[in-house]
Amino acid sequence: MxxxxxxxxxxxxxxxxxxxxxxxxxxxxxxxxxxxxxxxxISKIYAAPGNGGISLxxxxxxxxxxxxxxxxxxxxxxxxxxxxxxPDDPLVLGMVDALNAKGIRCFGPDKxxxxxxxxxxxxxxxxxxxxxxxxxxxxxxxxxxxAEYLKRDNQSFPAVIxxxxxxxxxxxxxxxxxxxxxxxVNSIMKEKKFGDSGRSIVIEEFLTGPExxxxxxxxxxxxxxxxSSMDHKRAFDGNTGPNTGGxxxxxxxxxxxxxxxxxxxxxxxLPTIRAMKEEGxxxxxxxxxxxxxxxxxPAVIEYNCRFGDPEAQAVLPLLETSLFEIMSAVTxxxxxxxxxxxxxxxCACVILASGGYPDSYKTGFAITGLAGAENCGAQVFHAxxxxxxxxNTFYTAGGRVxxxxxxxxxxENALEKAYKAVQFINFEGIHYRKDIGxx
Ligand code: AMP
Ligand code: GLY
Numbered sequence: 001m002x003x004x005x006x007x008x009x010x011x012x013x014x015x016x017x018x019x020x021x022x023x024x025x026x027x028x029x030x031x032x033x034x035x036x037x038x039x040x041x042i043s044k045i046y047a048a049p050g051n052g053g054i055s056l057x058x059x060x061x062x063x064x065x066x067x068x069x070x071x072x073x074x075x076x077x078x079x080x081x082x083x084x085x086x087p088d089d090p091l092v093l094g095m096v097d098a099l100n101a102k103g104i105r106c107f108g109p110d111k112x113x114x115x116x117x118x119x120x121x122x123x124x125x126x127x128x129x130x131x132x133x134x135x136x137x138x139x140x141x142x143x144x145x146x147a148e149y150l151k152r153d154n155q156s157f158p159a160v161i162x163x164x165x166x167x168x169x170x171x172x173x174x175x176x177x178x179x180x181x182x183x184x185v186n187s188i189m190k191e192k193k194f195g196d197s198g199r200s201i202v203i204e205e206f207l208t209g210p211e212x213x214x215x216x217x218x219x220x221x222x223x224x225x226x227x228s229s230m231d232h233k234r235a236f237d238g239n240t241g242p243n244t245g246g247x248x249x250x251x252x253x254x255x256x257x258x259x260x261x262x263x264x265x266x267x268x269x270l271p272t273i274r275a276m277k278e279e280g281x282x283x284x285x286x287x288x289x290x291x292x293x294x295x296x297x298p299a300v301i302e303y304n305c306r307f308g309d310p311e312a313q314a315v316l317p318l319l320e321t322s323l324f325e326i327m328s329a330v331t332x333x334x335x336x337x338x339x340x341x342x343x344x345x346x347c348a349c350v351i352l353a354s355g356g357y358p359d360s361y362k363t364g365f366a367i368t369g370l371a372g373a374e375n376c377g378a379q380v381f382h383a384x385x386x387x388x389x390x391x392n393t394f395y396t397a398g399g400r401v402x403x404x405x406x407x408x409x410x411x412e413n414a415l416e417k418a419y420k421a422v423q424f425i426n427f428e429g430i431h432y433r434k435d436i437g438x439x
Contacts, residue, residue, distance in 0.1 A: 017043035020324070021075055022058065023065050023095065024086035025051045027351075027383035027403040028309035032086060032323070033057050034381070035316045039324040048074065052394050053382020053402075065090050068098045075104050084108065084327065088166055091285075091305050092118035107327040109305050112281035117288075117305040120171075120202045121164045130275040132268055133299040135160065137204035143189040146201060150181045157181070158206040163188050165197030169245050170358075174206065209294040210255040211301065213311045216269060216289065217326055219335040220282030223273045224326075225265070227318050227342055228256040229311045230439075235358060237435045244358040245400060248436030249314035249349045250411055255293055264291065264298050272303070284330055313381050313403040314349040318342050348414040349405040350422055350436050354384070355429025357399035365428040367394040367401070372424030377417055378406045380425075396427050411437060 020042050022033050030053055033045055037057060048071060050060035063070045066089050075083055085095045085108035094111035108114075115122040127134040140146035150159065161184040163171035171194050175181035181203075188198035216225040229251035235241035268289060276283040288304035288311070307316075316323065320341040329338040354361035363384070373380055384398015402425065406417035415437045422432060 017041060018081040018324070019044045019046070019079060021046045021048060021061075021078075021080045021083045022050075022086060023048050023071065023083065023090055025049050025054070025065065026087070026309050026398075027381040027400065028307050028312040029086050030054050030057070030381040030383070031313045031316045031403075031405075032084060032307070034379070035319060035323045036084075039322045042324060046074075046078070046080070051382050052385035052387035052397065053380070055387050066093055066095075068093060068095055071095065072098050072102050072104075075099060076102050080104060082106070082324075082328070082331075086306060088114070088117055088304065088306050092166060105328075105331050107331060108285040109283050110281070113276060113283040113285075114305040115281070116276065116283065116303045118166060119164055120162050120302075121200050123303050124202055124204075126272075126275050126279065127300060130271050130278075132271050132275065133297060135205040135207050135299060135301070137202050139164075139200060139202050140189075141200045143185050146185045146189065146203060147182055149203060150178060150185070156206070160204045160206050161185060161188065162202040162204065163194045163198040164200040164202065165194070167194035167197045169243070170194070171197060172243070207292050207294050207299060207301070209292045210253075212253045212256045212260075212291045212293060212298075213249075213308050214256070214264065214269075214289040214291060215307055215311060215315055216287050217330055217335060217340070218273055218283055218285070218287050219330045219333045220273070220277060220284050221333065222335040223269050223287070224335060224338075224340055225261070225269060226315050227251050228253040228261070229308070229314050230254070230437075231308065231311055232433060232436055232439060235353075235431075235433075237433055239439050242358055244353070246308070246310045247351045247353065247433045249310045249347075250415070250437045251311070251314040251318060251347045254411070260293060260298060264289070268298060268300060272300075284333075309383075310349050310351055310400075310403050313405055314347040317347050317379065317405055317407055318345060343407070345407045345409055346411040346414045347405060347407050348411065348418040348437055349381075349403050350418045350432055351383075351400050352402040352404065352422065352425060352427075352430055352432045353400050354396055354398070355431050357431065361399055362429065363396045363398065365396045367396060367425065367427045369424035369426055370394065373404060373421035376406075376421040376424070378404050378421030380404055380421070401427065401430075 045058040290302040408414035
């Protein structure tokens with residue numbers, strides 16, 4: 001894809017070929033790699049650790065995403081020009097700081113700024129201090145005080161209880177009554193269900209309304225929201241069953257009108273960027289705004305310090321400008337000078353999961369029909385797959401296995417195309433939602 005003619009910046013001026021390392025192993029990373037590959041200035045992409053599908057698009061290196069010493073060692077030895085740190089845990093642990101200390105340019109926030117996702121207490125206090133709309137809340141580091149608070153006369157239910165730190169997307173408990181709420185406090189703070197992530201908790205007001213994910217590029221001064229999207233977090237049709245990492249996405253989000261977008265820009269996006277700058281930790285990378293459109297107006301449900309997964313699988317295919325160029329501008333602080341174009345289209349992504357996910361599930365089943373799916377015009381991103389070269393076959397290797405993505409001028413057609421492609425794919429225990437885009 002051609003870069004916009006007026007684009008400028010570090011990469012173009014240097015004019016040489018780049019070696020890029022993408023850290024992570026899911027569908028999001030596959031989507032990032034496929035999008036980066038369109039840029040001819042990139043000569044080589046490594047993925048650490050990557051997955052089966054990624055191994056056909058990049059050279060996979062068996063280093064864990066959180067292994068900072070080995071990752072930096074690899075990047076230095078292989079003269080990597082640019083690293084995209086995609087998942088939350090290496091960001092929160094300071095991967096970007098460690099790579100920067102070796103002189104390696106990165107996409108992603110440093111450790112201080114990644115606290116916006118790594119600590120819900122930090123995020124909530126930031127919002128309160130800077131008047132950014134969010135649910136009313138209190139924070140606790142003492143389980144007895146938390147229990148006392150929940151027992152107060154005017155406590156309403158459901159109540160939302162959140163572990164402070166990262167908890168693989170499972171640290172949010174919606175308690176329908178006092179018993180459930182006290183159980184949640186107990187399991188997070190005393191039984192340490194999420195380890196040290198539960199040393200502190202946030203107890204917050206339950207909000208209602210449609211949810212919107214807005215991923216935004218920011219260099220710490222300028223913020224450029226991407227096309228909005230709608231995740232489907234529950235495991236089963238009709239928005240029932242347990243919360244998952246996400247079972248499907250449509251983009252743009254039909255609830256996110258131009259008027260709401262303008263409100264969000266004024267009351268949420270710009271104030272957040274300003275707040276982080278004023279706190280001495282300007283955020284550089286992709287900031288994910290998890291929003292709820294409440295009767296009081298849009299409110300922040302959560303911030304993530306990275307691209308959403310599966311949101312990235314539905315948003316990045318809509319990008320027309322070179323992703324590498326935007327990422328470089330984020331790193332260099334020149335985002336305000338970068339022109340970003342989007343396709344005038346809709347995108348649907350249906351996640352194919354292992355039976356049992358998000359609870360226990362089996363892996364190691366052969367996947368069939370991938371070529372048939374792609375022949376329908378869909379793009380298949382791999383999340384939990386392993387590739388056995390000798391058999392030229394992919395096997396399931398995770399909870400979320402594949403993301404089947406399709407673009408079309410209208411969302412109905414994008415969904416139809418994605419579901420048609422899904423019909424070709426099979427593996428033992430395959431589970432997917434049949435109602436993506438209906439909620
Ligand atoms: P999170 O892990 O913060 O994304 O939360 C997971 C899900 O819990 C969100 O997508 C919401 O559906 C729900 N949730 C989180 N906080 C609230 C809240 N204050 N009110 C209602 N639902 C919430
Ligand atoms: N899909 C939700 C997330 O990436 O956190």
